[in-house]
Amino acid sequence: MAAATLLTGIAMGIAMLGGTVVANRFIKKLDRNKFQTYVAMLLCIVGVSMVIMGA
Numbered sequence: 691m692a693a694a695t696l697l698t699g700i701a702m703g704i705a706m707l708g709g710t711v712v713a714n715r716f717i718k719k720l721d722r723n724k725f726q727t728y729v730a731m732l733l734c735i736v737g738v739s740m741v742i743m744g745a
Contacts (some may be wrong), residue, residue: 717725 720728
């Protein structure tokens, strides 16, 4: 395995861990209804973009 590939993997792992910590704090502060609305909106946006982009 090339050093660049290994470093990229380590950097991505650190970014994922940081994102998980930040998102966990954000989610715990939201009430249940707001969280469900947020997730539903994101799913709709992703679905529409997949239909438009043809993914």
